[in-house]
Amino acid sequence: MTDLEKCMESLIVIFHRYADEDGDGKTLSKKELKKLVENELPTFLKTQNNPKTVDCILKDLDQNKDQKLDFEEFLPLVAGLSMACEKCYMLHQKKGKK
Numbered sequence: 001m002t003d004l005e006k007c008m009e010s011l012i013v014i015f016h017r018y019a020d021e022d023g024d025g026k027t028l029s030k031k032e033l034k035k036l037v038e039n040e041l042p043t044f045l046k047t048q049n050n051p052k053t054v055d056c057i058l059k060d061l062d063q064n065k066d067q068k069l070d071f072e073e074f075l076p077l078v079a080g081l082s083m084a085c086e087k088c089y090m091l092h093q094k095k096g097k098k
Contacts (some may be wrong), residue, residue, distance in 0.1 A: 011078060014040060015071055027068035030058055044081060 001009070018036040019028050028036065034054040037045055045053060061073045 011075075012071070015074055024068075027066075027070045028074060029068055030054065033058060033069060041081070 014036070015028070016025060018032045019025050021032050021035070022029055037054055037057070050056065057077060058067070058069065061069055061076055063073050
């Protein structure tokens with residue numbers, strides 16, 4: 001498998017690892033999302049000055065308003081954070097070339 005394929009597989013495996021905690025396996029409840037963010041995105045969580053970060057994430061991403069995130073609803077979180085990280089990466093690259 002290529003590096004990108006491994007990353008995609010990791011996203012799927014991690015999502016389902018947390019989604020399986022309540023036996024559903026297809027969606028992340030608020031509790032499961034909170035645990036995923038705390039364990040898998042601790043740096044992101046530390047930079048947030050809002051104790052309701054997980055509530056905000058769920059509200060913003062829950063397209064069908066069922067209080068759960070399926071994989072399709074979860075992906076924009078990963079994409080958005082990846083885009084923000086890429087901007088930081090590019091800034092550091094620029095600074096390194098000066």
